[in-house]
Amino acid sequence: xKVNKDTGILEISKFGEExxxxxxADLTVIDERIARMVELMxxxxxxxxxxxxxxxxxxESLQLAVVDITQGEDPEAFTVLINPQIDESFGSEPGTExxxxxxxxxxxxxxxxxxxxxxxxxxxxxxxxxxxxxEARVFQHEIDHLNGYLIIDRVSPLKRQMIKREIKRxxxxxxx
Ligand code: NI
Numbered sequence: 001x002k003v004n005k006d007t008g009i010l011e012i013s014k015f016g017e018e019x020x021x022x023x024x025a026d027l028t029v030i031d032e033r034i035a036r037m038v039e040l041m042x043x044x045x046x047x048x049x050x051x052x053x054x055x056x057x058x059x060e061s062l063q064l065a066v067v068d069i070t071q072g073e074d075p076e077a078f079t080v081l082i083n084p085q086i087d088e089s090f091g092s093e094p095g096t097e098x099x100x101x102x103x104x105x106x107x108x109x110x111x112x113x114x115x116x117x118x119x120x121x122x123x124x125x126x127x128x129x130x131x132x133x134x135e136a137r138v139f140q141h142e143i144d145h146l147n148g149y150l151i152i153d154r155v156s157p158l159k160r161q162m163i164k165r166e167i168k169r170x171x172x173x174x175x176x
Contacts, residue, residue, distance in 0.1 A: 001037060001058045009044040010058045014176060015102045015150060015167060017059075024054075024061045024146045027082050030124055034064070038080055038122060041066045050100050052138050054145030057101050065142040069135050079129075084119035084143050086112075095137055097151050105163055109154045111137045 002011040013019055027034065037060065045053040045066055054065040063083045070077040091113030098106040115136045117129045131139055141151070152160055170176040 001040065001060055003040070007047070009047050010040050012044070012048065012053075012100050013057050013059050015152065016171070016176070017101075019056045019059055019061055020101055020145070020148070020150060022056075022061060022148045024056055024063050024148075027062050027064055027120075030082065030120075030122060035122060037064070038066060042068075042078065046072050048100050052142040053100065054142045056145050056148075063146050065146060067138055067142055069138055080122045081117075081139070081142065082120040082122070084117055084139070084146070086115050086117055086140070086143060088116040090114040095134075097137070097141060099141070099151050101145075102150065102152060102163075102167075105152075105166075107151055107155050107159065107163070109141075109151050111140045115139065117143070 003009070004011050037055070041053050041055070041058060044058070045068065049071065051069050051071060052065060052067040055062040065081045065084065066079065067081065068078045089112035092110050093113050094108050094110050096106050097109045113136065114132045117131065117139055118126060119129070120126050129139070144150070144154075152163055167176055
């Protein structure tokens with residue numbers, strides 16, 4: 001992870017960076033470094049107006065993500081996911097999603113409507129989450145990051161081509 005000297009928050013990896021394309025490694029030790037990383041991820045997510053942030057997005061290929069669909073409004077809503085697994089999933093529905101690693105773009109993505117997730121929290125407890133709707137969508141988005149998938153991998157080939165072309169254009173002009 002890299003802290004931006006101007007903003008004091010973490011630099012977010014963007015589409016095109018290798019770390020976003022690979023399956024992240026299981027987290028085996030939850031130590032002081034991980035606790036600090038989680039705190040910086042929490043602050044970065046809130047300042048970026050995100051509802052979730054995965055470790056690969058801050059350049060760390062680890063099975064770790066933070067989620068808060070209330071964006072800090074409900075202090076109890078903040079969730080740390082370590083080595084999360086989707087154990088069960090039901091249904092499918094489209095919905096619009098953005099991603100801090102693909103700034104400026106939003107796209108329609110199909111997600112399961114109901115999921116059961118198990119994950120370890122910062123204290124090392126294994127917890128089970130039964131989720132539906134938007135919250136289920138956000139968890140699936142973050143778990144996708146931990147497996148090397150982005151929303152751009154979940155849209156039609158035609159749409160993907162269009163977005164990639166647009167990003168290439170932005171890269172050429174130094175806007176990416
Ligand atoms: Ni994302």
